[in-house]
Amino acid sequence: MTSLFRVKHLGFSSGAPLVVIDDGSAAALGVRAHDRLLLRKGGREVTAIVNVALQMPADTILVNEEVARSLNLSEGDVVEIEPAPPPRSSRYIRELIDGAWLNPQEIRTIVEDIVRDRLSDIELAALVVAVSRRGLSVEEAYQFSRAMVETGERLDLGVKPVLDKHSIGGIPGDKTTLLVVPILASLGYYVPKTSSRAITSPAGTADRAEVLMPVNLSLEEIKRVVLKVGGCIAWGGALRLAPADDKIIRVEHPLSIDPFLVPSIIAKKAAVGATHVVLDIPVGRGAKVGTMREAEQLARMFIEVARRMGIQLTAVVTFGDQPLGNTAGPALEAREALLALSGQGPADVVDKATSLVGSLLELIGVTNGKALALEAIRSGKALAKLREIIREQGGDPNVKPEDLPVGEKTFTIYAERDGVVTWVNNTAVATLARLAGAPKDKGAGVLLHAKLGDVVKKGDPLLTVHSEHSTKLQAAEAYLETATVFEVGRPGLDTVMRKIVEPVLPIQQMAVEH
């Protein structure tokens, strides 16, 4: 049954077709919030998710830009509307909730419906929660990876091998990519690195790289830069590589879960044509992954799903109990990366970057990769290559670490006793840097003066927070009243880590930000 409604513009675009009607009309049409309506006008049609409002005129339909564009609607136009059935994948999601396994065709349909914005946020949330509760089988993870790649854009460099690196993240200050890409490119390899911006951390690789150069490259620009200088460091968010993944992340984020981790990463790597990938899994009680056992299971899943996608992958478990290097925050980290490539970098940053290069090159039969990487830094070839990449991406190739402005409002925290640093709280470091303004304020962040195992005396500086705004600095300072950033004690002798006196959450879940 069809009804006529008069159009009013919501005046914004929300990524997918959306309409609002009043509750009386919704009841009359037999639709409820999150159901779908088919709208028709002049031979065109579009299906939109319904929002139901109260206190709205009965014959009015509010439409967002997506709907207005699809039907070429002006304010006051009349459209025909009728209830539309849910897409097929909505049924598959229901089965999944009941514990069913998905076959390849069902997975393909789900991914297509996600890409075409046919699923409501409720249904997307149901998908990620059901998968989170049950887990994906290797075959399902493979089929999701495949469908995600096939429903998006792809990069074809026309060369082989194509190398890539990924970290599952979770520790602040991990600027490894800013070293790995130029090292590999300086050794003659192709590395079309796409990366993300921070969601809950003080800086993503794209945020760090953006301090040095534009990162908003198109696929054509990526191809040109990589074929010319061997590597690039681009923001992947707008490239429509595995776009289903981008939409899944939108609902994973508010729930702080990421059940699609494996297909999500493998799909992005496959979409840029990677043939060999090194995967970094930081492990530690302050990281995403807590135990070696968990890391091994995850690694095996990654390796097998990658293999089915035609990618050789090595996973490297890395030390995740403290931030990497001494900085967290875009400009501070970009500075540190430049220094590290100049031979002055913190030992852990250099060790991690060159080890990852070594593991990656082993996949293509090069056994002395780590030594080659160290030599690329020592000789200045890697730094020169980074400057080439900066130039090709439109940045200043002569940039020096001290050119990169960092926030001038600062405060420092000091050791309250003599001892050894026994704990650096990743979550607290990340929260401090974010409260100080990172990643939006590029100069905001944290500088660590002490790391695990360092011997400190009472009054020694432990950490300095940099901010561009005094109000943000104050917010970071206020946070310290409730959080412990460092513990200084007698390593291995102070055996009590935490006392739990009432039923609480697993430690892992307490480490979520805020």
Added chain:
Amino acid sequence: MTSLFRVKHLGFSSGAPLVVIDDGSAAALGVRAHDRLLLRKGGREVTAIVNVALQMPADTILVNEEVARSLNLSEGDVVEIEPAPPPRSSRYIRELIDGAWLNPQEIRTIVEDIVRDRLSDIELAALVVAVSRRGLSVEEAYQFSRAMVETGERLDLGVKPVLDKHSIGGIPGDKTTLLVVPILASLGYYVPKTSSRAITSPAGTADRAEVLMPVNLSLEEIKRVVLKVGGCIAWGGALRLAPADDKIIRVEHPLSIDPFLVPSIIAKKAAVGATHVVLDIPVGRGAKVGTMREAEQLARMFIEVARRMGIQLTAVVTFGDQPLGNTAGPALEAREALLALSGQGPADVVDKATSLVGSLLELIGVTNGKALALEAIRSGKALAKLREIIREQGGDPNVKPEDLPVGEKTFTIYAERDGVVTWVNNTAVATLARLAGAPKDKGAGVLLHAKLGDVVKKGDPLLTVHSEHSTKLQAAEAYLETATVFEVGRPGLDTVMRKIVEPVLPIQQMAVEH
């Protein structure tokens, strides 16, 4: 950190505080869709769920009526906004996804946050999916029931016992309540019956009763009616009895799951002060519950949760393989209920209603309840009581079945062979009635001429669809091309029920409408 935004009205109310800001501002504030913002103006504040839009001015915030009212905002006002942390229950939901059990305090917090609209739809969806995957323990179901009751309005009649009846539903045409309430009231008991409107069925009890009388009663009106005439049949949807449940249903519906079935029903019964309840569980391959085993498990859960809430409950498993009586649709069913109370009703309707009365009265020590119920019908006392209820609720106490208009556009389907009716498809009957216009068009519905076990000859009428509009009648007719409503065969001899040639869903799931 606080920012200033200029207010524009969305111009509607959506049940909970909601704002829209542009993606650039969202990134700057560090919030994403489904996160929360705290808005302040002139000493007042409100927390709203964020929607992120593209193509919108950067310093503008669109607010719905809930936000506008809370802060007393006019178009063009300037408000201070800052990111707000998620409520505590958001963390509990994350734990639940990971398989944790919830303690009473956590459940109480979740329910309070639901009632106060602090959870986003994403989080609500995560809650229902996680519970659906794992199930509730008896203790959790009890704690949810308790918290749902305590966070809502309650009816206190000041009398005992207070009797009630509920069906978990799933078969079309179940007008039992229209008989049970007046029978019980005519026997001198108090029955403050609240009921729902149809969501996916052709008629809910409130839709059927509304053909005879207003059902939109306040709690005060319910109290007055019940204390005067013993019973009422009211719509429960706007009474804020266990309001958390109403909000949970909003996200359960689009996912076609109902993991909160037990606390949801028990909370509604406790909120009206019920002391003794009979629960109807229709079982059959065309019902919600397929097997006796499933019904028994569900019944035990209901009985124990009710017991902890201080309610004595008996569950009755009823025949669910075909519609109840011969009608589905509000007016057709109201007609049939009047006829049944006049002694002319279909045998199954009368048997079910009187049996439920019998089981309920057993709970209070009355052993001949079914006989008393049959006598109340035979003597006309039950019908007279229904007329009293109709009068007290503001309807016409002298209404006759033939006064209730039914749709005059009809079509009839006929038997295509001689035989016995071996299958009446509940889903197809419900879909036909809905396509014909039910429950919105009160006169729309289905009249069955044959039921299970009836011997029919080729050409005998099986079913007539009634509609108020030819377009809707046509839609129902078109549906018949794809659906089988009746099977006529040799009972027990035609052993093949369905042939499945490729991997498909369990039969139960295929029976969900579209």
